Amino acid sequence: MYVCICNALTDQQVTEVITAGECDAHAVHPCLGCTTRCGKCLSTIAEMMGRHQQASDPDLALAAE
Ligand code: FES
Numbered sequence: 001m002y003v004c005i006c007n008a009l010t011d012q013q014v015t016e017v018i019t020a021g022e023c024d025a026h027a028v029h030p031c032l033g034c035t036t037r038c039g040k041c042l043s044t045i046a047e048m049m050g051r052h053q054q055a056s057d058p059d060l061a062l063a064a065e
Contacts, residue, residue: 003041003048004029004041005040005041006037006038006041007029007032007034007035007037009029009032009034009041011048013032014028014045014048015048015052017032018049019052023049023053025042025045025046025049026042028045
């Protein structure tokens with residue numbers, strides 16, 4: 001699935017950047033060799049980062065329940 005239409009970035013590419021430790025949505029595009037254009041994808045990328053953080057930190061997952 002495409003997350004960023006402007007740069008044709010897929011959820012898999014974005015997930016790889018997040019898994020590598022990036023935690024700033026604005027830094028994802030440069031990590032993938034492109035730049036943010038319209039910015040509509042930033043909220044989706046931030047949501048993906050939040051889900052990754054919850055999944056990797058059980059205490060956060062419990063606090064969210
Ligand atoms: S959809 Fe990502 S910059 Fe436009």
